[in-house]
Amino acid sequence: MDITAAGERRIGWAARSMPVLTALGERFGVERPLEGLRIAACLHVTAETAVLMGTLRAGGAQISLAASNPLSTQDDVAAALREYGVDVHARAGVDRATYYRHIDEALDIGPDLVLDDGCDLVNTLHTTRLDLLDQVTGGCEETTTGIIRLRQMAAEGALRFPVVAVNDTRTKRMFDNRYGTGQSTLDGIMRATNALLAGRTIVVAGYGYCGRGVAQRAKGLGARVIVTEIDPVKALDAALEGYDVRPMADAAVVGDVFITVTGNRDVIRAEHLAAMKDGAILANAGHFDVEIDVRALSEMAEAVNLGIRPNTDEYVLPGGRRLLLLAEGRLVNLTAAEGHPAAVMDMSFSAQALAVAWLARERGDLAPGVHDVPEEIDAEVAMLKLAAAGIGIDDLTREQEEYLHSWRVGS
Structure with missing residues (x-):
């Protein structure tokens, strides 16, 4: 089996445990919320990330991907993604200089939006690729370390565009982080x-x-x-x-x-x-x-x-x-392992996909800085995951809704 076929099998196996993101890919294919947008991403190049890339491409995006860690790249997945039309700049085990060169190459797409995992791509934009900053209208950050760096940039007035803190959603902190x-x-x-x-x-x-x-x-x-x-x-x-x-x-x-x-x-x-x-x-x-x-x-x-x-x-x-x-x-x-199970990344990357689509709609109205993911996106991801698992929950009655929204009713 050649490396591309091996990557396709690995991606297919991950997709089996990612029903929410797969369903979003079908929705994005109809709605095309990212039509014509160029996205530069710096993420772990794994099978689960490949499913996210497929969802974003279905939404109309052109994508250039670099690795957010030189030791986490799955070379067979990178090969399969290239076959799918994603411009991948990543190889397992590269040195630090090559790692940053790959980020530079991913940015050569001239992004409208960016996806980051650790803030190295956003940092590069603000230090050595200033020529691209004016056309970047927003981004998403996936991990705690990146949010720490971004909030410091925002506090110093250095962050030039709005970034959505995907890491800080309740679903990601619960399912992904824990x-x-x-x-x-x-x-x-x-x-x-x-x-x-x-x-x-x-x-x-x-x-x-x-x-x-x-x-x-x-x-x-x-x-x-x-x-x-x-x-x-x-x-x-x-x-x-x-x-x-x-x-x-x-x-x-x-x-x-x-x-x-x-x-x-x-x-x-x-x-x-x-x-x-x-x-x-x-x-x-x-x-x-x-x-x-x-x-x-x-x-x-x-x-x-x-x-x-x-x-x-x-x-x-x-x-x-x-x-x-x-x-x-x-x-x-x-x-040393394969990262989070695909079922976990199904929720994290579903929130990421919905946040990117929301950002594409709202980016012109958002000020530079770190922004929370809208609560309705977090709730939608949780509801979709529950539905995929066959789990039902209660709905509030009209009386309960009124009780929660009134201060006049006592004990």
């Missing part, structure tokens, strides 16, 4: 190490929506879970959920597996690495490879055994202690 990240992160760790997690101490750095999902899944597999946090409210939440909450300096001494999922840099630093036990596993589930200080780890090591297992590098420290770094410190769930 259930998707929780399952796929542990899947990646187990594939890379074949380690038994039951009975081991797993340290989860960050108790946001993603960290909460990782902690829940680790607990469900029988692990003892320690949570580290900088936010007192999130730390209290974790403690009331029954997790052991402590600073990273204390957790470093006792942890067997460390998972960073914060969106910030240097969460695990040299002083933490120096305190870890022999055989500790280091994994990152945050978007960028900055949460674990890999440079410090390299400088501390007396020897490095690369590829001791697929996606596992062994760093030998003075005294013979060995630390295992997974996926080079990049996204372990997309590098």
